[in-house]
Amino acid sequence: MAVAELGAVVLDCPDPRALAGFYAEVLGGSVEDQGDWVDLSLPGGRTLSFQAAPGFVPPKWPDPEHSQQIHLDLDVPDLDAAEQAVLALGATPLETEDRTRTFRVYADPAGHPFCLCAG
Known part of the structure; x- marks a missing residue:
């Protein structure tokens, strides 16, 4: 229980x-x-x-010396469309080198990391 x-x-x-x-x-x-x-x-x-x-001090991504503590995984049907939408709303890409993965990492306007995940 x-x-x-x-x-x-x-x-x-x-x-x-x-x-x-x-x-x-x-x-x-x-x-x-x-x-x-x-x-x-x-x-x-x-x-x-x-x-x-x-x-408030936003976490750094990636930072091997300090944990980010928490991040949100957001499932989306279309990574490219969702990426364009969150960027237009003020998100910042945190990783851009590997576009073949099933997730992409961003920071919200306050600096919290979140992932868009192919759902």
Whole structure:
């Protein structure tokens, strides 16, 4: 029997409203602004949350000396189309050398790494 149920994944960032808006464009859902905390209610009932973090420093990708801690894998039907969409929304490519893989790595506007994965 499980002890708990996952409530939300929370990303620290300098501007929770802006980052929630980015992910709302990428994943859909509705944004619920609560000041220093913003929830993105996703289709299917999951929640991705964003918390204001003064002094936020984004992780580096790749950094063999320091773990990135967490990243999101986002399944997409078309890697090329999804890439164009996230770049237009403000994502930054983090790896561009191997375009034959079934995933591609980006940073969101606050610097969190995420992958688009062929789904």
